[in-house]
Amino acid sequence: MSKEFDVVVIGAGPGGYIAAIRAAQLGKSVACIENWKNPAGNPKLGGTCLNVGCIPSKALLASSEEFENVSHHLGDHGITVSDVKLDITRMLARKEAVVEKMTKGVEFLFRKNKIVWLKGQGKFSGRSDAGVQIDVSGDTGTETVIAKNVIIATGSKARHLPNIPVDNKIVSDNEGALSFDSVPKKLAVIGAGVIGLELGSVWRRLGADVTLLEALPAFLGACDESIAKEAAKQFKKQGLDIHVGVKVNEVRTTDNSVSIAYTDRDGNAATLDADRLIVSIGRVPNTDNLGLDAVGLAVDARGFIPVDEQCATSAPNIYAIGDVVRGPMLAHKAEDEGAMVAEVIDGQKPLIDYNCIPWVIYTEPEIAWVGKTEHQLKAEGREIKTGQFPMLANGRALGIGKPDGFVKMIADVKTDELLGCHIISTNASDLIAEAVVAMEFGAASEDIARISHPHPSLSEVMREAALAVDKRALNM
Ligand code: FAD
Numbered sequence: 396m397s398k399e400f401d402v403v404v405i406g407a408g409p410g411g412y413i414a415a416i417r418a419a420q421l422g423k424s425v426a427c428i429e430n431w432k433n434p435a436g437n438p439k440l441g442g443t444c445l446n447v448g449c450i451p452s453k454a455l456l457a458s459s460e461e462f463e464n465v466s467h468h469l470g471d472h473g474i475t476v477s478d479v480k481l482d483i484t485r486m487l488a489r490k491e492a493v494v495e496k497m498t499k500g501v502e503f504l505f506r507k508n509k510i511v512w513l514k515g516q517g518k519f520s521g522r523s524d525a526g527v528q529i530d531v532s533g534d535t536g537t538e539t540v541i542a543k544n545v546i547i548a549t550g551s552k553a554r555h556l557p558n559i560p561v562d563n564k565i566v567s568d569n570e571g572a573l574s575f576d577s578v579p580k581k582l583a584v585i586g587a588g589v590i591g592l593e594l595g596s597v598w599r600r601l602g603a604d605v606t607l608l609e610a611l612p613a614f615l616g617a618c619d620e621s622i623a624k625e626a627a628k629q630f631k632k633q634g635l636d637i638h639v640g641v642k643v644n645e646v647r648t649t650d651n652s653v654s655i656a657y658t659d660r661d662g663n664a665a666t667l668d669a670d671r672l673i674v675s676i677g678r679v680p681n682t683d684n685l686g687l688d689a690v691g692l693a694v695d696a697r698g699f700i701p702v703d704e705q706c707a708t709s710a711p712n713i714y715a716i717g718d719v720v721r722g723p724m725l726a727h728k729a730e731d732e733g734a735m736v737a738e739v740i741d742g743q744k745p746l747i748d749y750n751c752i753p754w755v756i757y758t759e760p761e762i763a764w765v766g767k768t769e770h771q772l773k774a775e776g777r778e779i780k781t782g783q784f785p786m787l788a789n790g791r792a793l794g795i796g797k798p799d800g801f802v803k804m805i806a807d808v809k810t811d812e813l814l815g816c817h818i819i820s821t822n823a824s825d826l827i828a829e830a831v832v833a834m835e836f837g838a839a840s841e842d843i844a845r846i847s848h849p850h851p852s853l854s855e856v857m858r859e860a861a862l863a864v865d866k867r868a869l870n871m
Contacts, residue, residue: 403542408442410717410729411548766815782863
């Protein structure tokens with residue numbers, strides 16, 4: 396007899412494990428199929444985010460920031476440090492320990508919520524009166540489970556360059572780049588998007604000479620133009636060498652080096668030689684070997700599973716969430732969709748306002764935004780007003796020695812409704828939450844301008860930027 400469940404989730408990344416927990420909270424019998432194994436061969440929950448994405452990259456970003464601060468930025472504080480050494484093995488072990496704590500935490504949550512973890516690869520095999528059939532192939536063979544509802548949360552994997560195999564010695568993808576066993580002298584990164592910039596920053600801080608080659612003509616084209624311009628200035632100052640509008644023609648590797656032949660934005664032939672290369676050119680949805688045709692599903696031209704605004708696929712009782720569907724490839728978007736779908740299955744009517752999902756780039760300064768950019772709003776013909784305030788005029792930013800960047804708010808000219816908030820600043824990932832709340836509540840910029848903010852704090856800049864929308868910033 397096949398095991399039967401109210402809900403079977405395929406994939407235990409942030410989309411899948413949150414969907415499983417929420418469905419269990421709502422009283423459903425839940426199983427989650429997950430086939431991830433860590434390099435030691437141990438099965439792990441948590442998906443890309445916990446194992447090779449958000450969590451390990453932020454642990455390394457933090458370690459590399461500490462190294463840079465101790466090496467270069469303590470003099471101003473009157474602290475002299477000498478003989479600073481880098482123990483990369485220990486740094487990587489710390490990162491792995493953070494990952495282990497987080498993935499073990501998900502295992503605990505599964506036990507607490509009585510979620511059955513089916514270890515193996517899930518594949519649709521058909522449908523019967525009882526529900527959708529899924530074969531789970533693991534180390535001990537294949538079993539079939541029956542689900543009244545299925546949530547596909549199979550996530551994404553790194554996109555590779557055609558004909559350039561990732562060996563994680565000379566050529567790495569964004570996952571391998573989290574585990575270099577030494578600091579390369581010269582590091583090339585193809586792709587100056589979010590992950591390329593974050594990983595480039597890690598290895599630059601640890602001592603590598605980093606060059607990024609980006610195909611798109613504009614740097615950080617998804618950001619508000621003013622933020623992208625400031626970011627380019629800051630990253631150049633830090634020593635990141637970023638080239639946009641580049642066409643990579645050929646990548647050649649030897650046992651200990653890589654050579655990239657490319658055409659620069661002016662049409663000139665150029666070569667970049669380096670010790671290692673990170674290929675960070677985006678991610679592709681995971682639908683290989685999922686047996687979608689067995690339940691009448693197919694992917695779209697870009698490989699995503701088509702869904703409606705509540706993540707329902709065209710097949711009854713089958714939903715898809717996270718990186719495997721349209722929208723930003725962000726962990727919190729996957730989580731929000733996971734909780735939403737569990738509630739839809741429960742008969743509730745939840746909704747996600749995708750315009751209110753924040754974006755963050757964890758460089759230093761960090762970049763974060765929510766809502767639309769000035770350019771997008773103007774293209775839509777919206778009449779807008781903007782307010783901007785520099786971190787340099789904030790006491791807290793000066794005190795902690797992080798005065799770079801600014802906050803920019805955009806509001807509707809007539810109604811004053813907040814339409815976008817764009818931040819480049821230390822801790823922008825935390826600051827942006829205030830703008831997200833404001834936009835979810837349909838607040839006006841004046842609402843932020845009128846509320847008390849703690850002093851001294853970086854959040855005062857949020858208020859000042861909101862005041863600046865009405866040309867009445869107080870401290871500038
Ligand atoms: P995933 O996390 O990819 O999980 C999918 C899971 O499904 C995997 O565990 C996989 O093993 C499993 N699976 C796939 N197919 C099957 C199958 N057939 N059977 C069983 N199991 C299967 N996002 C942020 O919001 N903030 C960040 O700071 C951030 N940093 C990142 C840094 C890096 C280096 C990378 C690579 C990504 C980062 N992301 C970040 C993106 C984030 O990791 C993803 O958006 C997020 O993990 C997507 O969640 P998901 O649940 O859709 O899929």
